[in-house]
Structures are given as C-alpha cells and as structure tokens.
Amino acid sequence: MSGATLHVGTMPYETTQALLDGSVTFAGVPARVDTADLASDIFRRMVRDREFDVAELGLTVYLRTLGSDESPFVAIPAFPARIFRHSAIFVNTASGISRPEDLAGKTVGEFGMYGQDSGVWAKGMLSDDYGVTPDKCRWVIGGLDRPMPPFDFVPHPHPADVQVEQAPPGRSLGAMLDSGEIDALISSNAPQCVLDGSRHVARLFPDHEVVERDYYRRTGIFPIMHTVVLPRSPVAAHPGLARTVYEAYLAAKNAGMDRYRTGRKVYQVRTMLPWTNALFERNAELFPADWWPYGLDANRATIDTFLRYHFEQGLSARRLTCEELFTPELLGT
Incomplete structure (x- = not known):
C-alpha cells in the first residue's frame, strides 16, 4: 500500500460513484481515488507504472499479465463495467x-x-x-x-x-x-x-x-468488460485487504442500484433521460433483482465463456479457469 492510504484508480461509473464521492469507504482505511477520461489510461498506469494499490483493469489486460513470469496482480470478483457488445x-x-x-x-x-x-x-x-x-x-x-x-x-x-x-x-x-x-x-x-x-x-x-x-x-450472459486488481505482495502481506476492497466495491455498486430502485417512486426525476422508469421496468422483466452481480458464483458462466473465447482467439496459451483469476479468499463469493 502507499503508506497508510490506498491509492485507487477506477473509472467514474454509477457502480463506483460512491467510492469517488466518499459515501462508501474502505472499512475506514483512508483512500485517494483517481479517475481518467479513458479506461486504458487507468490500465496503463497500473500495468506499466504500478501506480495504484487498487485498480480497475480490462479483463483481457489482466489475463495477459497472468502470462508473465511474475504474474504481478490478483483480481477480486468485482466487475464495475459490463455491456452488451x-x-x-x-x-x-x-x-x-x-x-x-x-x-x-x-x-x-x-x-x-x-x-x-x-x-x-x-x-x-x-x-x-x-x-x-x-x-x-x-x-x-x-x-x-x-x-x-x-x-x-x-x-x-x-x-x-x-x-x-x-x-x-x-x-x-x-x-x-x-x-x-x-x-x-x-x-x-x-x-x-x-x-x-x-x-x-x-x-x-x-x-x-x-x-x-x-x-x-x-x-444468461451479461458481458463483463473490467475487473478490479491488487498487487500480489500487499494482498499477501495484509490479510483481509482483498475482502475489504471487494466489500467496498460491492457496497458502491449496490448504492448505485438502490438509486434506481428508490427513483421509481419519483419517476427517476434525478435523471435527464425521458422514460427511464419504463426502461427500468422492462429490464426488470428480463433480469434478476440483482442485475449487476458481483462475486464468483453468479458470474462463473460469464467468466468461463470469456476465458474460452480468450483461448480460442489465441490470446492465452491455455484455457484458464475462474479459480486462477481471483484471490482464494473470495472464491466462495
């Protein structure tokens, strides 16, 4: 860690807004949260410069670091960016x-x-x-x-x-x-x-x-684009750090979901997009109540499909498993 403060690099999504505005914290650990105009800038600053203690990373960028000799990062099963492609x-x-x-x-x-x-x-x-x-x-x-x-x-x-x-x-x-x-x-x-x-x-x-x-x-796949990673050494040196970060990202994501749920009462008046409620209600007919799940269990099929694609497209030397991506203490999430 950067002294007694977590240096976090993440993009400004509804899933991370609560981390950026400080309404969700890392269990009392002080944090400095940086963002960028392009996600690739966060990726570069983490992979090349090792600038952050915690960073959002494209899933395929993370997989390519696993192919290196040192395998410098470990992921937590938090997925702040997903979108159909x-x-x-x-x-x-x-x-x-x-x-x-x-x-x-x-x-x-x-x-x-x-x-x-x-x-x-x-x-x-x-x-x-x-x-x-x-x-x-x-x-x-x-x-x-x-x-x-x-x-x-x-x-x-x-x-x-x-x-x-x-x-x-x-x-x-x-x-x-x-x-x-x-x-x-x-x-x-x-x-x-x-x-x-x-x-x-x-x-x-x-x-x-x-x-x-x-x-x-x-x-049943809602494609995952990005995950969240930490350097391996601090995770080994600070038991519970990975879970603390996971729970903070989870709380921030849940806060974003709750804004939509409570917004139904006032027809999403806080948004500028007309008919947001109608879209929300139409989506509720298709998606489960937690339409943006974190944790491995709810995302195993999606991640495994990505790993299959990654291998079939010649981007990884062998087909990886979900268990190889995430820190062991969070495999039961």
Missing part, C-alpha cells in the same frame, strides 16, 4: 456487409490492441452464433478518432493464421471506416463519425437492443 460493431455502408456472415473476408478495425474486451466478446459471439471466426477477417489496430499506436503496456499475441497490422501513420480507425479504407470496426466507444451522423457508417445490428436481449435470454 452487438452494438459495438460498425460497418461501412458500401462494404457489402448486411449480415454478420458478410464479415468473412473483410478488413476490420479494433481499438488499441487485437483482443480488447469488447473485441473478445464480439468475436466470440460472431464465432458462436454466426460461424465467423477471426481468421476469416483481416485486422487493423489503431486509435479510434485520432492516430495512435497499439497499447505499449501489454503483450500483443495473435494466432499465426490471423492477419493483424497497425493502422497507417496519421490515420484513425473512425476516419478509415468512414472513408471505406476498412470495412468494419469493433469499438468499445462509438466513433465520432457515427455521432456526427455519417451516411457512410451504420451498425451491423441496427436493432441491437432486440438482438442483445435475445442473446441474454439464450445465454
């Missing part, structure tokens, strides 16, 4: 792609690295449900709305039969998609050309909410 696949409207199977033979962009969290989930879903495996596409890695080299803080494995290259100097993936230099793009964020209403770009699944709801009904 059918909506994360964009296509150029002149590319001839009107259904998922049309991606075969096409050039697809991916932000930051081959196999970011959204990419692992999207590729896995495309393979399972539509037979489009990564080796059937060509992959270009770069920045989304500005030129950027691939992330320099993680290894970049990929199978020998999968063609992966960097975006040309001075070119961003969003601009390349808009111009037709690439046929499709998998991105955790919407490219600016989409936000600007470009006629040249559309989503692969225009009715993505319908498709994603069907996916959840069939699989």
